[in-house]
Amino acid sequence: MSGMRVYNFSAGPAMLPLEALTVAQSELTDWKSSGMSVLEVSHRGKDFVACAAETESLLREVLGIGENYKVLFLQGGATGQFDAIPMNITAVGDRVDYLNTGQWSVKAIKAAKAQGLDVHVLADQAGSNYTDAPAPGSFTVDPGAAYLHYTPNETIGGVEFSYVPQTGGVPLVADFSSTILSRPINVSDYGLIYAGAQKNMGPSGLCVVIVRDDLLGRARPGTPSVWNYAAMAEADSMLNTPPTFGVYLLGLILKWVVQTGGLTAMAQRNRAKAEALYGFIDASDYYRNPVALDSRSWMNVPFLQANGELDKTFVAEATAAGLTNLAGHRSVGGMRASIYNAMPAEGVQALIDFMTDFERRNG
Amino acid sequence: MSGMRVYNFSAGPAMLPLEALTVAQSELTDWKSSGMSVLEVSHRGKDFVACAAETESLLREVLGIGENYKVLFLQGGATGQFDAIPMNITAVGDRVDYLNTGQWSVKAIKAAKAQGLDVHVLADQAGSNYTDAPAPGSFTVDPGAAYLHYTPNETIGGVEFSYVPQTGGVPLVADFSSTILSRPINVSDYGLIYAGAQKNMGPSGLCVVIVRDDLLGRARPGTPSVWNYAAMAEADSMLNTPPTFGVYLLGLILKWVVQTGGLTAMAQRNRAKAEALYGFIDASDYYRNPVALDSRSWMNVPFLQANGELDKTFVAEATAAGLTNLAGHRSVGGMRASIYNAMPAEGVQALIDFMTDFERRNG
DSSP, rough: OOOOOOOOOOOOSSOOOOHHHHHHHTTSSSSGGGOOOGGSSSTTSHHHHHHHHHHHHHHHHHOOOOOOOEEEEESHHHHHHHHHHHHHHHTTOOEEEEEESSHHHHHHHHHHHTTOEEEEEEEEEGGGGGGGGOOOSSSOOOOSOOOOOOOOOOOOEEEOOOOOOOOOOSSSOOOOOOOTTTSSGGGGGGGGEEEEEEETTSTTTEEEEEEEGTTTTTOOOOOOGGGOOHHHHHHTOSOOOHHHHHHHHHHHHHHHHHHHHHHHHHHHHHHHHHHHHHHHHHOOSSSSSSOOOGGGGGEEEEEEEEEEEEEEEEHHHHTTTTEEEOOTTTTTTTTEEEEEETTTHHHHHHHHHHHHHHHHHOO | OOOOEEEOOOOOOOOOOOHHHHHHTTTTSSSSSSSSOOOSOOSSSHHHHHHHHHHHHHHHHHHHTTEEEEEESSSHHHHHHHHHHHHHHOOTTTTTEEOOOSSSHHHHHHHHTTOOOOEEEEEEGGGTOOOOOOOTTTTOOOTOOEEEEEOOEETTTTTTTTSOOTTTTTTTEEETTTTTTOOOOOOOGGGGEESSSSTTTTTTTTTEEEEGGGGOOOHHHTGGGGGGGHHHHHHTSSOOOOHHHHHHHHHHHHHHHHTHHHHHHHHHHHHHHHHHHHHHHHHHHHEEOOOGGGGGGGSSSEESSOOOHHHHHHHHHHHHEEEEOOOOHHHHHHHHEEEOTTSHHHHHOOOOOOHHHHHHHHH
């Protein structure tokens, strides 16, 4: 397999567009004819400051981020934000509302409680074993809540909201880690969007926070400076040294998003990939996806086979065929195909072909 | 200058060994013949788990880290640890002792106060305009202090301790960001060592924490999970997705350290580089270094020229000559040459030659 790229279905860190990786590779020892790697330049030098500004500008353009939002490049992942969000926009004892649709929601809720908040779980999908999102209108946000938090896409369960929760004016906070950049969104629906980069945006170690201006300036005393939204906004995310390579690579990936038609085209491709894979699974008597039809993720497709004892065989044979990282999350079992932006339609078709053959031989 | 590497005197992110960068470049789209970049693989996959374990093992070997210490790969930089250290190993109101030798000490002290600690600054070198470390024995650590914190090397002022502070058993906590791996140290002198990677260890976005076992398990309620030392130690630094590329690149750099003779040889080279540059500056009537002889940094050499109005000219002409990032920190002015591990002796000699010529033309 040396020298040959595989179809990598990892849930994250995940497949990245070869176009962006190739640019990064070509200039890894000599960036912009500077005689230095982008890894070696000062974050306060004009070249990197311009690089970070371009990345932010591209993200604003691609997502349609209004002037009343700050874009922050932080560290600590989405998991860090589980704590940082309460620290920044609540006081101890505040009521906050959460929707629980899976393991990432559970972790966010646990952190909010640890930060001293009065957490109300308005919808708890544990009862369905996390196979669906709550129905629109099935929950009511408390007008006094500091925010409503939800996870638009649960990476592990493969559950995605097909709608934006209504909050009646309460700020909506969303962990977009595994669905950001997969389709157009209305940023103005949200008070705060956050996302670890390691699915659709680049390498791990970079977390993007998009926060509406009115939520700034409320940080609790003792909020770590590197997570203080107002301080970081004031410092253009350079209060300390940012994860420079991540910011640079996000810029390359955003250029690829623009060159391939932006988020409208991305959504068309992602929808087609997902429909092809779900369509095949649904038509099969051998494979099945446990998620409700209206809650199926475009990005993460868990599936089970009739003979679960063959899961390791499936994964091993798929790997040998150049279809890698298809083992399901240890908490769910079975298989999972993560088909992020960088996964081409050909990769999904190759998976379907393999699944067809595997069923023929084992079904 | 295209295609030609320069001598990069940046204070950080800083020059990295070309040997490590070249390996990273060669496998950036296909790591270990996997058909995937190291940027694209799951942190929980066996390949990356082995990579992280090898990096930790190399770091333990190179630094001589005992079994009673945990090695953590965290995010948020040393600045994040300014808050995380108090959260992890103190209670609100505890007495802690700090030595103030420059701007990084000042920031650490400010964060400790924000975390509700009773901060005592045992030695404040602001009086010397941060041009020296306190003399050994000139301060006494309170036996009841939770720890003594100091900054072995101040990146901005170019002030380095030539000794390890005695604490009488109080845990010693040290920000080694700009001097780690530059020479052998006795890890057993310390309760906690932390360091941002972006000087001698790799890219920004990775922070290494080396913490003695007896300091674990004291975290305050609400300590963010990604900075909870005990929880991170339990999870092999993978409670959430680590900065995978940084861990990988640190491994490559540690291999280079080993291949070039380890820290004893590194110290010999660094001492020789520093002595050459300070020797030249001291022998000159035109240049000067403001730092006390016994406190001069091997890593960061600030210097002034007699005609300060020529500073911009100096920096511009040096850049044109392939000697980059020599502007002094904005708070100090003048020039600064950071000569970390990856700066070869030839680079220091090229700087001395340029300084000689510049003085001849302008002195």
